Amino acid sequence: MARKRFDDSNCSVARALNEVGDWWSLLIVLQAMYGTRRYVDFQKELGIAKNILCDRLGRLVENQVLTKVDVGEHGCRFEYRLTDKGRELFPVVIALRQWGDRWNPAPDQAPLDLRDRASGRPISPVCVRDADGQPLTIREVCLPGATSADDPAADS
Amino acid sequence: MARKRFDDSNCSVARALNEVGDWWSLLIVLQAMYGTRRYVDFQKELGIAKNILCDRLGRLVENQVLTKVDVGEHGCRFEYRLTDKGRELFPVVIALRQWGDRWNPAPDQAPLDLRDRASGRPISPVCVRDADGQPLTIREVCLPGATSADDPAADS
DNA sequence: AAATAGGGTTGCGTTATGAAACCAAATCAA
DNA sequence: TTGATTTGGTTTCATAACGCAACCCTATTT
Known part of the structure; x- marks a missing residue:
């Protein structure tokens, strides 16, 4: 029924794929490595649907691949930045x-x-x-x- | 509507993910690297649904990551083996x-x-x-x- | 002839994805 | 101060993918 997840797999590749193994997550990380940090820029660069982007950014933050930082600029309130964990991808x-x-x-x-x-x-x-x-x-x-x-x- | 594909992307990461970027494909390649070659063994080791396994094996063969070899053994007629392309993953x-x-x-x-x-x-x-x-x-x-x-x- | 094994295919229900519309807070322009 | 913009979302809904079970076909044993 539900898509299989591998949180508890004894295979570290499966556990890694659990975090960055879907279509978009690794491309988001790549884009972050290119310097993209803001929501709208991820959307523009990747052509990803907004709801999917929200979900993936949230999951990457949850998994500590990215951090969400509040920068109090005009209409650009958040930045998503790579953590050490993300950078090591x-x-x-x-x-x-x-x-x-x-x-x-x-x-x-x-x-x-x-x-x-x-x-x-x-x-x-x-x-x-x-x-x-x-x-x-x-x-x-x-x-x-x-x-x-x-x-x-x-x-x- | 349709899941986005990246066949014609100018990003080689996206093109790579197009072939091995879904949940199962890279795990199948990994399993092949562990020595698995037969359909039933992939199914047993990975716990993947049979129709999905068929689809993925077919796609990996199509993309020349695996080759399908007819070995005329008892009830074990085919083997899926890594190509050079697959091995370089x-x-x-x-x-x-x-x-x-x-x-x-x-x-x-x-x-x-x-x-x-x-x-x-x-x-x-x-x-x-x-x-x-x-x-x-x-x-x-x-x-x-x-x-x-x-x-x-x-x-x- | 019957049973078994490998390698699939078909239905069907559930989940994920994609597009567009809508929403809310903060800022900028007038 | 009002109104338009920008950013970062959420909602809705149609379509595609996934997971499971059941079924099918062929070849090989017994």
């Missing part, structure tokens, strides 16, 4: 962006490249690394959650 | 898992730790790195998609 968002750019490139534009503010050089692809910083593929990692002895990476 | 899934473990730890169990299969040592936290491999926070990265000059990382 940065690798998730960037990994997703890189994946999207790699496998579903926009037909008419170059992928946006992110650069180190200090050096101006492009950032590296986000990847899983071992303790020494060497990149690891899925084949080289033990996945304790695995339910079979099969190689999860095989495709033939 | 590894950093996304791991980053999300680490975020979930850090900010929403399961009350009754230790976070599953992933280890380098070769050395047996735990993997590093997934993070965004500069060209030299040094970790970068959001404050140290230029975000060309930014719509304002505000510091997106500020929380006060």
Whole structure:
């Protein structure tokens, strides 16, 4: 009946998706990372329905991904700002962006490249690394959650 | 009316979410990374409704995240296997898992730790790195998609 | 031939989403 | 001081998605 939630799942991915796993939440976080803070700006940038935006902002605040701050300006009374928790979604968002750019490139534009503010050089692809910083593929990692002895990476 | 899709969005995150941004798709990919390949096993492990599972598997195959392989075994005629595209969601899934473990730890169990299969040592936290491999926070990265000059990382 | 298992599809009721209308507080303009 | 604007919502309602159970078809065992 009700959409399944994963609050009590023993899988941390499921618990994470419970907070930012719907269509809009992660896009709101992304937009916040781009600097958007105000309700109307989220609405304009994302083209999201107002009621859905209210719901998602409220839920993100509730889950402490955003904080709602009263700034007493003209008709701009609140700002939604990333918390540390929200800010730490940065690798998730960037990994997703890189994946999207790699496998579903926009037909008419170059992928946006992110650069180190200090050096101006492009950032590296986000990847899983071992303790020494060497990149690891899925084949080289033990996945304790695995339910079979099969190689999860095989495709033939 | 219709749920919004982002096929033609100029944002690669939105395009990525279009393929794996719903409640179930990324969990199916995760389960596939754990080694699950068969329809019934996905259903058992995830507790997902059969019609939804059909829809999601079909969509993931359509988007070339999984391939459907006919293996002529007893009552186990198909396997769904990760493609290269699907396998490259590894950093996304791991980053999300680490975020979930850090900010929403399961009350009754230790976070599953992933280890380098070769050395047996735990993997590093997934993070965004500069060209030299040094970790970068959001404050140290230029975000060309930014719509304002505000510091997106500020929380006060 | 009958039972079983895998892999679905179909109905049906509940929930979520999207668009537009409406509402209320605070500010700005006249 | 009155009225128009802006921000940040809530309400209403139609449509789409989800969850569950029941059913179906094929292939394989027994």
